[in-house]
Amino acid sequence: MHMSDALISPAVGGAFWAVSGGLIAWSIKKSSLDQDGRKTALMGVLGAFVFAAQMINFTIPGTGSSGHLGGGLLLTALLGPHRAFIALASVLVIQSLFFADGGLLALGCNIFNLAFFPAFLAYPFLYRTIAGNSLSPARLGAASMTAATAGLLMGACFVVLQTTVSGISELPFGTFMLFMLPIHFAIGIVEGLVTWAVVAFVAATDPTLLSMQHESDKKRSLTPAVFILIALVTGGTLAWFASPYPDGLEWSMARTSGQEEIEGRPEPVHGTLSSIQEKIAFLPDYGFRSTGDGPSESTDPASPVNTGTSVSGIAGSLMVLILAGVIGLFTGAGMRKTEKTGE
Numbered sequence: 001m002h003m004s005d006a007l008i009s010p011a012v013g014g015a016f017w018a019v020s021g022g023l024i025a026w027s028i029k030k031s032s033l034d035q036d037g038r039k040t041a042l043m044g045v046l047g048a049f050v051f052a053a054q055m056i057n058f059t060i061p062g063t064g065s066s067g068h069l070g071g072g073l074l075l076t077a078l079l080g081p082h083r084a085f086i087a088l089a090s091v092l093v094i095q096s097l098f099f100a101d102g103g104l105l106a107l108g109c110n111i112f113n114l115a116f117f118p119a120f121l122a123y124p125f126l127y128r129t130i131a132g133n134s135l136s137p138a139r140l141g142a143a144s145m146t147a148a149t150a151g152l153l154m155g156a157c158f159v160v161l162q163t164t165v166s167g168i169s170e171l172p173f174g175t176f177m178l179f180m181l182p183i184h185f186a187i188g189i190v191e192g193l194v195t196w197a198v199v200a201f202v203a204a205t206d207p208t209l210l211s212m213q214h215e216s217d218k219k220r221s222l223t224p225a226v227f228i229l230i231a232l233v234t235g236g237t238l239a240w241f242a243s244p245y246p247d248g249l250e251w252s253m254a255r256t257s258g259q260e261e262i263e264g265r266p267e268p269v270h271g272t273l274s275s276i277q278e279k280i281a282f283l284p285d286y287g288f289r290s291t292g293d294g295p296s297e298s299t300d301p302a303s304p305v306n307t308g309t310s311v312s313g314i315a316g317s318l319m320v321l322i323l324a325g326v327i328g329l330f331t332g333a334g335m336r337k338t339e340k341t342g343e
Contacts, residue, residue, distance in 0.1 A: 001110070001114060001156060001184075001247075001248070002106075002247075003109050004102070004103045004106060004262075005104065005105040005273060007159075007168070007262065008106045008168070009165075009167065009168050010269045012109070012162055013107075013166075016108035016111075016112050016162070017107065017108035019112055020112050020116075023112070024085070027082035027085045028327065031083050031086065032330075032332075034082070037332055040083060040331055040332045041224075042223075042224060043083050043324040044322065044323070044324040044325030044328055045224045045227050045228055045321065046078055047087035047091050048231045048317040048318065048320045048321040049228075050069070050075060051091045051094065051095070051316050051317050052232070052235035052316075052317045053069045053071060053194075053231075054068050054070075054071065055234070055235055055309070055316075056242050058190060058242075060186050063186070063245075063251065064245055064246075065246060065247065065251035066243035066247055066248075067183075067184075067186070067187030067191075067247060067248050068187075068247065069194055070114050070148075070191055072084065072151055073118040073123060074195045074199070075087050075119075076123040081119040081120055081123055081124065082119075084115070085115045085116070085120070086328075086331075088114060088115040089111045090320050090323045090324040090327065091324075092107065092110050092114065093107065094320050094323060096110070096277070097277070097280050098316070099281055099316060100281035100285060101285070103277070104273040105270065105273050113158050113162075117151045118151035122148070122150045122151035126146050126147040127144070127146075130142050130146060130147070135203045135210065140196060140203060141196045144196035145196065146192070147192075148195050149189060150188075151188075152184050153184055153188060156180045157180075160173060160177045163176065168265040168267075169257075176253075179252035180252045187248050205223065206223045209223065228321075232314055235310070236314050237310065239310075239313045240306050240309055241304055283312045286308065286309055288308040288311075
Protein backbone atom coordinates (compact mmCIF):
# COMPACT_ATOMS: atom_id res chain seq x y z
CA MET A 1 0.00 0.00 0.00
CA HIS A 2 2.76 2.43 -0.88
CA MET A 3 0.66 5.29 -2.24
CA SER A 4 2.04 7.49 -5.00
CA ASP A 5 1.74 11.26 -4.99
CA ALA A 6 -0.70 11.07 -7.93
CA LEU A 7 -3.41 9.95 -5.49
CA ILE A 8 -2.88 12.64 -2.85
CA SER A 9 -3.66 16.35 -2.75
CA PRO A 10 -1.20 18.72 -1.03
CA ALA A 11 -3.75 19.36 1.73
CA VAL A 12 -4.22 15.67 2.56
CA GLY A 13 -0.52 14.91 2.15
CA GLY A 14 0.48 17.81 4.40
CA ALA A 15 -2.10 16.87 7.03
CA PHE A 16 -0.82 13.32 7.29
CA TRP A 17 2.80 14.50 7.28
CA ALA A 18 1.85 16.45 10.42
CA VAL A 19 -0.06 13.52 11.96
CA SER A 20 2.68 10.97 11.28
CA GLY A 21 5.41 13.39 12.38
CA GLY A 22 3.57 13.96 15.63
CA LEU A 23 3.17 10.23 16.17
CA ILE A 24 6.89 9.68 15.56
CA ALA A 25 7.79 12.38 18.09
CA TRP A 26 5.34 10.95 20.62
CA SER A 27 6.67 7.41 20.04
CA ILE A 28 10.26 8.57 20.57
CA LYS A 29 9.24 10.24 23.84
CA LYS A 30 7.35 7.17 25.05
CA SER A 31 10.21 4.86 24.08
CA SER A 32 12.68 7.00 26.02
CA LEU A 33 10.51 6.54 29.12
CA ASP A 34 10.25 2.78 28.66
CA GLN A 35 13.20 1.19 30.43
CA ASP A 36 13.69 -1.73 28.06
CA GLY A 37 17.04 -1.04 26.43
CA ARG A 38 17.28 -4.43 24.77
CA LYS A 39 14.25 -3.84 22.57
CA THR A 40 15.46 -0.33 21.76
CA ALA A 41 18.72 -1.84 20.50
CA LEU A 42 16.73 -4.21 18.24
CA MET A 43 14.86 -1.44 16.39
CA GLY A 44 17.44 -1.18 13.62
CA VAL A 45 17.87 -4.94 13.27
CA LEU A 46 14.17 -5.71 12.94
CA GLY A 47 13.58 -2.66 10.75
CA ALA A 48 16.24 -3.97 8.34
CA PHE A 49 14.54 -7.37 8.37
CA VAL A 50 11.17 -5.84 7.44
CA PHE A 51 12.74 -3.73 4.66
CA ALA A 52 14.18 -6.86 3.07
CA ALA A 53 10.97 -8.83 3.59
CA GLN A 54 8.93 -6.13 1.84
CA MET A 55 11.01 -6.63 -1.31
CA ILE A 56 9.48 -10.08 -1.83
CA ASN A 57 6.13 -9.77 -3.56
CA PHE A 58 4.16 -13.03 -3.51
CA THR A 59 1.51 -13.90 -6.09
CA ILE A 60 -2.15 -13.98 -5.01
CA PRO A 61 -3.46 -17.04 -6.91
CA GLY A 62 -6.23 -16.49 -9.42
CA THR A 63 -6.07 -12.67 -9.31
CA GLY A 64 -3.08 -11.57 -11.36
CA SER A 65 -2.04 -9.54 -8.31
CA SER A 66 0.69 -9.72 -5.70
CA GLY A 67 1.32 -8.58 -2.16
CA HIS A 68 4.15 -8.17 0.28
CA LEU A 69 4.63 -8.19 4.03
CA GLY A 70 3.67 -4.95 5.78
CA GLY A 71 5.52 -5.91 8.94
CA GLY A 72 3.71 -3.57 11.33
CA LEU A 73 2.19 -6.26 13.55
CA LEU A 74 5.36 -8.34 13.57
CA LEU A 75 7.44 -5.36 14.68
CA THR A 76 4.90 -4.48 17.34
CA ALA A 77 4.80 -8.00 18.74
CA LEU A 78 8.59 -7.95 19.14
CA LEU A 79 9.29 -4.29 19.96
CA GLY A 80 6.10 -2.87 21.40
CA PRO A 81 3.89 -0.26 19.68
CA HIS A 82 6.08 2.85 19.95
CA ARG A 83 9.36 1.31 18.87
CA ALA A 84 7.56 -0.57 16.08
CA PHE A 85 6.04 2.66 14.76
CA ILE A 86 9.48 4.30 14.66
CA ALA A 87 11.12 1.29 13.00
CA LEU A 88 8.48 0.98 10.28
CA ALA A 89 8.51 4.74 9.69
CA SER A 90 12.27 4.42 9.16
CA VAL A 91 11.68 1.70 6.56
CA LEU A 92 9.16 3.84 4.68
CA VAL A 93 11.38 6.95 4.76
CA ILE A 94 14.32 5.02 3.27
CA GLN A 95 12.08 3.42 0.64
CA SER A 96 10.63 6.77 -0.45
CA LEU A 97 13.85 8.79 -0.45
CA PHE A 98 16.32 6.38 -2.01
CA PHE A 99 14.21 3.84 -3.92
CA ALA A 100 11.23 5.98 -5.06
CA ASP A 101 8.87 3.45 -3.48
CA GLY A 102 5.93 5.60 -2.42
CA GLY A 103 5.69 9.34 -3.05
CA LEU A 104 7.26 12.05 -0.91
CA LEU A 105 3.95 13.90 -0.57
CA ALA A 106 2.24 10.60 0.30
CA LEU A 107 4.91 9.60 2.84
CA GLY A 108 2.86 10.74 5.83
CA CYS A 109 -0.14 8.79 4.54
CA ASN A 110 1.97 5.68 3.98
CA ILE A 111 3.45 5.83 7.48
CA PHE A 112 0.01 6.28 9.02
CA ASN A 113 -1.66 3.55 6.96
CA LEU A 114 1.04 0.91 7.36
CA ALA A 115 2.25 1.64 10.90
CA PHE A 116 -0.50 3.29 12.96
CA PHE A 117 -3.21 0.66 12.56
CA PRO A 118 -1.17 -2.46 13.41
CA ALA A 119 0.82 -0.77 16.18
CA PHE A 120 -1.86 1.19 18.01
CA LEU A 121 -5.12 -0.58 17.15
CA ALA A 122 -4.68 -4.16 15.90
CA TYR A 123 -1.96 -5.06 18.42
CA PRO A 124 -3.45 -3.82 21.71
CA PHE A 125 -7.11 -4.57 20.96
CA LEU A 126 -6.80 -7.81 18.97
CA TYR A 127 -3.38 -9.42 19.24
CA ARG A 128 -2.87 -8.86 22.99
CA THR A 129 -6.48 -9.74 23.75
CA ILE A 130 -6.29 -13.06 21.91
CA ALA A 131 -2.71 -14.06 22.73
CA GLY A 132 -2.69 -12.77 26.31
CA ASN A 133 0.47 -13.82 28.13
CA SER A 134 0.45 -17.27 26.56
CA LEU A 135 3.11 -18.61 24.21
CA SER A 136 0.75 -21.30 22.99
CA PRO A 137 1.22 -21.77 19.22
CA ALA A 138 -2.55 -21.93 18.71
CA ARG A 139 -3.20 -18.65 20.52
CA LEU A 140 -0.26 -16.93 18.85
CA GLY A 141 -1.53 -18.15 15.48
CA ALA A 142 -5.07 -16.93 16.08
CA ALA A 143 -3.79 -13.58 17.35
CA SER A 144 -1.39 -13.11 14.43
CA MET A 145 -3.92 -14.02 11.75
CA THR A 146 -6.72 -11.88 13.18
CA ALA A 147 -4.67 -8.80 14.01
CA ALA A 148 -2.55 -8.84 10.83
CA THR A 149 -5.62 -9.06 8.60
CA ALA A 150 -7.52 -6.40 10.54
CA GLY A 151 -4.58 -3.99 10.53
CA LEU A 152 -4.09 -4.37 6.79
CA LEU A 153 -7.79 -3.89 6.05
CA MET A 154 -7.91 -0.73 8.16
CA GLY A 155 -4.94 0.63 6.23
CA ALA A 156 -6.57 -0.28 2.91
CA CYS A 157 -9.75 1.57 3.92
CA PHE A 158 -7.74 4.69 4.70
CA VAL A 159 -5.98 4.52 1.32
CA VAL A 160 -9.39 4.76 -0.32
CA LEU A 161 -10.55 7.51 2.06
CA GLN A 162 -7.40 9.60 1.55
CA THR A 163 -7.66 9.20 -2.22
CA THR A 164 -11.34 10.15 -2.25
CA VAL A 165 -10.90 13.18 0.03
CA SER A 166 -7.98 14.36 -2.10
CA GLY A 167 -10.24 14.43 -5.14
CA ILE A 168 -7.44 14.64 -7.71
CA SER A 169 -7.94 11.19 -9.27
CA GLU A 170 -11.08 9.74 -10.79
CA LEU A 171 -11.43 6.60 -8.65
CA PRO A 172 -15.04 6.04 -7.51
CA PHE A 173 -15.16 5.44 -3.75
CA GLY A 174 -17.44 2.39 -3.78
CA THR A 175 -15.75 0.58 -6.66
CA PHE A 176 -12.26 1.32 -5.35
CA MET A 177 -13.19 0.02 -1.90
CA LEU A 178 -14.82 -3.05 -3.44
CA PHE A 179 -11.52 -4.09 -5.01
CA MET A 180 -9.18 -2.92 -2.23
CA LEU A 181 -10.72 -4.85 0.66
CA PRO A 182 -10.87 -8.40 -0.77
CA ILE A 183 -7.37 -8.32 -2.26
CA HIS A 184 -5.89 -6.96 0.97
CA PHE A 185 -7.81 -9.54 2.97
CA ALA A 186 -5.97 -12.19 0.94
CA ILE A 187 -2.65 -10.40 1.48
CA GLY A 188 -3.49 -10.12 5.18
CA ILE A 189 -3.84 -13.90 5.46
CA VAL A 190 -0.28 -14.34 4.16
CA GLU A 191 0.92 -11.55 6.45
CA GLY A 192 -0.70 -13.33 9.39
CA LEU A 193 0.96 -16.63 8.51
CA VAL A 194 4.41 -15.02 8.20
CA THR A 195 3.90 -13.11 11.45
CA TRP A 196 2.84 -16.31 13.18
CA ALA A 197 5.88 -18.20 11.88
CA VAL A 198 8.34 -15.53 13.04
CA VAL A 199 6.64 -15.03 16.41
CA ALA A 200 6.58 -18.80 16.96
CA PHE A 201 10.31 -18.95 16.16
CA VAL A 202 11.04 -16.18 18.66
CA ALA A 203 8.77 -17.81 21.25
CA ALA A 204 10.80 -21.01 20.94
CA THR A 205 14.26 -19.40 20.89
CA ASP A 206 14.02 -16.12 22.81
CA PRO A 207 10.61 -15.81 24.55
CA THR A 208 11.65 -12.76 26.60
CA LEU A 209 11.19 -10.66 23.45
CA LEU A 210 7.48 -11.44 23.54
CA SER A 211 7.10 -10.66 27.22
CA MET A 212 5.52 -7.42 28.34
CA GLN A 213 7.89 -7.45 31.30
CA HIS A 214 11.31 -5.86 30.94
CA GLU A 215 14.36 -8.07 30.82
CA SER A 216 16.48 -7.03 33.79
CA ASP A 217 19.64 -8.93 32.95
CA LYS A 218 21.99 -8.37 30.03
CA LYS A 219 21.65 -11.84 28.57
CA ARG A 220 22.90 -12.04 25.03
CA SER A 221 20.89 -13.68 22.31
CA LEU A 222 21.53 -14.91 18.80
CA THR A 223 18.19 -13.44 17.67
CA PRO A 224 19.63 -10.12 16.32
CA ALA A 225 22.29 -11.94 14.30
CA VAL A 226 19.68 -14.32 12.87
CA PHE A 227 17.46 -11.45 11.72
CA ILE A 228 20.36 -9.53 10.18
CA LEU A 229 21.50 -12.63 8.30
CA ILE A 230 17.97 -13.28 7.03
CA ALA A 231 17.64 -9.63 5.96
CA LEU A 232 20.86 -9.69 3.93
CA VAL A 233 20.07 -13.04 2.29
CA THR A 234 16.49 -11.99 1.55
CA GLY A 235 17.37 -8.59 0.13
CA GLY A 236 20.47 -9.83 -1.66
CA THR A 237 19.11 -12.98 -3.33
CA LEU A 238 15.53 -14.02 -2.53
CA ALA A 239 14.16 -10.70 -3.83
CA TRP A 240 15.19 -11.87 -7.34
CA PHE A 241 12.18 -14.18 -7.26
CA ALA A 242 9.56 -11.58 -6.34
CA SER A 243 6.25 -11.81 -8.21
CA PRO A 244 6.09 -9.65 -11.37
CA TYR A 245 2.38 -8.97 -10.91
CA PRO A 246 1.13 -5.55 -9.73
CA ASP A 247 0.62 -5.19 -5.99
CA GLY A 248 -2.79 -4.99 -4.36
CA LEU A 249 -3.09 -1.21 -4.66
CA GLU A 250 -1.98 -1.12 -8.30
CA TRP A 251 -4.27 -4.05 -9.10
CA SER A 252 -7.24 -2.33 -7.44
CA MET A 253 -6.59 0.92 -9.30
CA ALA A 254 -6.34 -0.97 -12.59
CA ARG A 255 -9.62 -2.78 -11.98
CA THR A 256 -11.32 0.45 -10.91
CA SER A 257 -10.03 2.75 -13.65
CA GLY A 258 -8.83 0.39 -16.35
CA GLN A 259 -5.19 1.52 -16.03
CA GLU A 260 -2.40 0.71 -13.54
CA GLU A 261 -0.86 4.18 -13.64
CA ILE A 262 -3.18 6.92 -12.46
CA GLU A 263 -2.59 10.39 -13.75
CA GLY A 264 -4.01 12.72 -11.12
CA ARG A 265 -4.62 16.44 -11.41
CA PRO A 266 -1.06 17.72 -10.90
CA GLU A 267 -0.29 20.78 -8.81
CA PRO A 268 3.05 22.61 -8.53
CA VAL A 269 3.96 20.80 -5.33
CA HIS A 270 3.66 17.44 -7.11
CA GLY A 271 6.19 18.44 -9.73
CA THR A 272 8.60 19.88 -7.16
CA LEU A 273 8.54 16.82 -4.93
CA SER A 274 8.77 14.45 -7.91
CA SER A 275 11.88 16.29 -9.09
CA ILE A 276 13.45 16.10 -5.62
CA GLN A 277 12.69 12.39 -5.33
CA GLU A 278 14.11 11.69 -8.79
CA LYS A 279 17.40 13.32 -7.81
CA ILE A 280 17.69 11.60 -4.41
CA ALA A 281 16.54 8.09 -5.37
CA PHE A 282 19.77 6.49 -6.60
CA LEU A 283 18.17 3.03 -6.98
CA PRO A 284 14.64 3.77 -8.27
CA ASP A 285 12.30 0.79 -8.17
CA TYR A 286 15.11 -1.19 -6.50
CA GLY A 287 17.36 -1.25 -9.53
CA PHE A 288 20.07 0.71 -11.31
CA ARG A 289 19.04 3.72 -13.36
CA SER A 290 18.59 2.96 -17.05
CA THR A 291 21.46 4.23 -19.17
CA GLY A 292 19.57 3.94 -22.43
CA ASP A 293 22.16 1.47 -23.76
CA GLY A 294 20.12 -1.67 -23.30
CA PRO A 295 19.73 -4.02 -20.37
CA SER A 296 21.94 -3.14 -17.42
CA GLU A 297 21.12 -6.19 -15.34
CA SER A 298 21.62 -9.87 -16.06
CA THR A 299 22.71 -10.54 -19.63
CA ASP A 300 20.80 -13.83 -19.61
CA PRO A 301 17.04 -13.17 -19.85
CA ALA A 302 16.35 -16.57 -18.32
CA SER A 303 18.49 -15.86 -15.26
CA PRO A 304 16.79 -14.44 -12.15
CA VAL A 305 20.03 -12.80 -11.02
CA ASN A 306 19.57 -9.04 -10.74
CA THR A 307 22.50 -7.11 -9.33
CA GLY A 308 20.45 -3.93 -8.98
CA THR A 309 17.97 -5.76 -6.76
CA SER A 310 20.78 -7.26 -4.69
CA VAL A 311 22.47 -3.90 -4.16
CA SER A 312 19.10 -2.35 -3.29
CA GLY A 313 18.22 -5.07 -0.80
CA ILE A 314 21.55 -4.96 1.01
CA ALA A 315 21.99 -1.17 0.88
CA GLY A 316 18.42 -0.51 1.96
CA SER A 317 18.60 -2.96 4.85
CA LEU A 318 21.82 -1.36 6.08
CA MET A 319 20.39 2.17 5.76
CA VAL A 320 17.33 1.19 7.80
CA LEU A 321 19.60 -0.50 10.32
CA ILE A 322 21.55 2.75 10.71
CA LEU A 323 18.56 5.12 10.75
CA ALA A 324 16.41 3.14 13.17
CA GLY A 325 19.52 2.25 15.18
CA VAL A 326 20.50 5.91 15.58
CA ILE A 327 16.96 6.76 16.70
CA GLY A 328 17.20 3.83 19.10
CA LEU A 329 20.44 5.22 20.52
CA PHE A 330 18.77 8.62 20.88
CA THR A 331 15.83 7.15 22.78
CA GLY A 332 18.21 5.02 24.83
CA ALA A 333 20.13 8.14 25.84
CA GLY A 334 16.84 9.71 26.88
CA MET A 335 15.98 6.61 28.87
CA ARG A 336 19.30 6.74 30.74
CA LYS A 337 18.85 10.44 31.42
CA THR A 338 15.40 9.73 32.84
CA GLU A 339 16.83 7.01 35.07
CA LYS A 340 19.50 9.38 36.44
CA THR A 341 16.93 12.10 37.02
CA GLY A 342 14.76 9.62 38.86
CA GLU A 343 17.66 8.74 41.10
